[in-house]
Each structure stands twice: as structure tokens, then as C-alpha cells.
Amino acid sequence: MDIRPIHTAPIPVYFRLQEILTKNIENGRWKPGEAIPSERILSTEHGVSIGTVKKAIMNLVHKGYLYRIQGKGTFVGGTTLRRESLRYYRMMRDFDDVEDSLRIHFNGISLVESSDSAATHLNVAHHEPLFKLRRIFYSAERPVIWSMSFLPKYLFKDLDAQPPALFECGTLYETLEKQYGLPCVSNHELFGVQSADAELSEHLMVPTGTPLLSIEMVSYTYKNTPYEYRISYCVTDERRVFRAIE
Amino acid sequence: MDIRPIHTAPIPVYFRLQEILTKNIENGRWKPGEAIPSERILSTEHGVSIGTVKKAIMNLVHKGYLYRIQGKGTFVGGTTLRRESLRYYRMMRDFDDVEDSLRIHFNGISLVESSDSAATHLNVAHHEPLFKLRRIFYSAERPVIWSMSFLPKYLFKDLDAQPPALFECGTLYETLEKQYGLPCVSNHELFGVQSADAELSEHLMVPTGTPLLSIEMVSYTYKNTPYEYRISYCVTDERRVFRAIE
């Protein structure tokens, strides 16, 4: 019988290095877009072989944490690297249709106390201050998506002091990554149906009671920290919302 | 000035080996779950080093084409390996809710001529024979999803001769992979809203006109071949459809 308490798994050298690199990224010491030390430097600094450094780095490349350019270096990856589908609402008539390009209309940002549901989903205390960001997405002069985002104030200081144009070009992910160094790592969504109330019907220019596609979403950044809770309502009479799993 | 016509990119050895392995998988020579030759055998057979074989194999592991077990061997991967979210409709009340386990009711399979839209999405000729599979998914004795799938006959011979129980346990992906060796590699979806007509209202036990979540889907197997076109309608008053992007 084996007396040893429990089999002690030896932790590989490349894995330890991987954790060190991950920490430097998640702590914000190395920000998205910046270069990390070269293979040779990491190799001598940590006293491991080049091959081991390569293995640790390539694992993080596959996780979307890093990307490499031959002759230039190794860089910290951001949102767009991780998954193309995160970059935007994708609306189309059919599978072979071209993707609609949406125009974003900024509809105000304000500081609010977190509601029960927002607090739960963003993993913050009740009544903790949150930013509430409202936007409307237009497809060729027609409003098609109404969206309301909640973002913790402690992560995004002075978000309400940013110029409104910042919320109208590019995705919110890109903006937050550029301004605060936090990329989107993963993303949960719940799809349902909701009838348009008076406010939605006004903003989306549809009759009250029109059935809308509702998307509730929580986005996570490093360390599985939720950093955006969003509720969207979409008009899907002409175009529908596209998702791809590759 | 450089006179050479265009820079001829040298194709790496590991990449060529990768293509050979990929062909053996996609042609069905090595089926999901089966073992492929060992590193040593591939190394001597193709006259390359073990390290090069390892690199080719690991690339296919990351692509979801293969998986490895230390001491046992390297095996061809299937649907479940690729993406957990492909395994099922996932319905829940909220993000922190437990996932509902759905019971599948088989509602008949028949041979039909492809309609225009089915033919387009499945990339087959007009009037080509397709199987039409109808199922209803129950959440605790209550019907919540009505679904209709179209599958090309040329890929799934005698699918209508299979015992109905085959369509009621496990996912359709798993069944098709087990019976025909074709796993699901990728997946496109369009989300919209649809009012229940007489047929839907009867099957889903909701009043006519109830707004339903509609999901139109095309699934692809090896070589980007579409192999299932599915239309689903979901009742989302209590539970909604969950999707995760990792």
C-alpha cells in the first residue's frame, strides 16, 4: 500500500514561467500592445532553456494573452485577438449576406447605485457606484439596437468625463482596452424575447408591444473579473443577430 | 531592386506533415476516437525528427483535431472536444442558474426535396434529397424548443432507418459523429424573433401569436462542408438560451 499522503504532482518549469508571465499581464505591468522581454532575456533571467521559454510563451499565445511577430518581438494581446465575434454586434439578413455596418449613437452616461441584479452580475457590493452607459445602434438611419451598459466605477475612473465621441467609434471593448488597459477575455449571453415598452418603442421607432430580441450579457476581463453588464434589445424584422462558433 | 518574381515562401516540414495528418482525418481514414500512429513511427516513416512530429501534432491538438493521453497515444478528436457549447441547447433563468437538462422528443424523420433555402445553406443542388428531422425539447414536462433539421441524404445514408431512440439521447452531433464519423467543426447562428403560428402554438403549448426566440443554424463538418441546417423556436418566458464565448 502506498503510504505517501497524496501524489505530489511536479509542476513543470514552463508552467511556472507561464504563471509569472500571466501575472505580469494581469497585474497591468505589461499592457496590451506592449512588448515583453525577448526569449533570450527571459531564458537567462529565469535560468531556463530557450525551448522552455518558447513553450511557455506559445501556450499564452494560444490562450490569446500574447502574440508574436518574427524579427520584432512578443506583445501583449488585446480583445480583438481573442475572438473576432467580440468585436461587434453582427447583424445580417441571411448567412450569405454581407454584415451590416452599424452607426453608434451615444445616449448619455451617468453615475448610479448598483441595483441588485447589476451588483450580482458585476460581483460588487450593493449600492456600489456604477456607470450607466446608454447607446443606440443604427443600421442605415434606422435604429435597430437599444443598449444599456453598467460598468463598475472602481475599474473605470472618470469614464463619464470622456468625450462622447469615444463611445461612438469602435467597440466599447476597444475603448476600454485603450483607455484602461483591460481587454475582454470572455463573455456570457442570455437570449430571450421582450415586448417593446413605451421607452423602447420610442427609441427604436416601432409600435409598443413589438417583440424584440433581448440579449443580456456579462463580459469578463483578466482573472475572471466581470467588468460590463449589458442589456440590449434588437429589432429583428429585417436583420438578425449573427453568432459564429469556430 | 529585387528582380525575383515573388518571394517564394518555404513551406515548413511540420506544416507539410500537419497537412498529411489532416487529410487522413478529413478523408475518414482515421475516425474520431481512433488512435493515429505513434510519434516514433511518424518520425521514421516521414524521415523527420521527433520534435517536428510533436509540433505538427500539437498544432492539430490546438485546432481540436487530435487529443493525446500520456502513455496511451494520440487520438482523433470529435465534436465535444472542439467546444462545450456545441453539445446542447443551454437554457437557464439567469447567469448563475444551473443549466436545465432537456428531454428530447423525436417527432419523425422523412425524406424531402430540398427547398431553395435549404439547398443554399447546405450547398447542394436544388431538389436534392434531404432528411427532415423534427424534434421537441422538454424542460420538466413542458415543451420549450421546437426544432426542424435538414440533413443531406448523400452524407447520411439510411438515417431514416435508424431507431428513433438514437435521436432522443445525446446531441444530434454525437449521434452523427458515432454513426457516420462526421464531427461538428463550426457553427453559424442567426437569432431573431417569430410569432407562434397554429402549428408552433400547438406543439409548444402557447397561445397563437406568442413571440418566440428563433434560431436559424448551419453546422459545418470537415472541409467547411455544411451538414445540418436547423430552424428552432424557443419559448423564453421562464428560461433563456445561453451562449458563452471563451
Added chain:
DNA sequence: CGTAATTTGTACGTATGTATG
């Protein structure tokens, strides 16, 4: 139950090619 053979996993080292600035 241990032993041996097989197979993958880890870690090291070296040499050379290719891209960047």
C-alpha cells in the same frame, strides 16, 4: 505484484533561416 515495453511529456542543447529596424 513487479517488470518491461511502449507512448507521451518535459527539458535541455545546437544550428541555421528569416524578418525587422
Added chain:
DNA sequence: TCATACATACGTACAAATTAC
């Protein structure tokens, strides 16, 4: 032109898991 950095390819040795004997 040159130094730097990543990419490819080879090789070796040993560890760890599995299976059959």
C-alpha cells in the same frame, strides 16, 4: 550592413503514464 528577435529543425536524455506479461 549589422545586431536583434523569432521560426524552424535537428538531436538527446529522462520522467511519467499505460498496458501487457
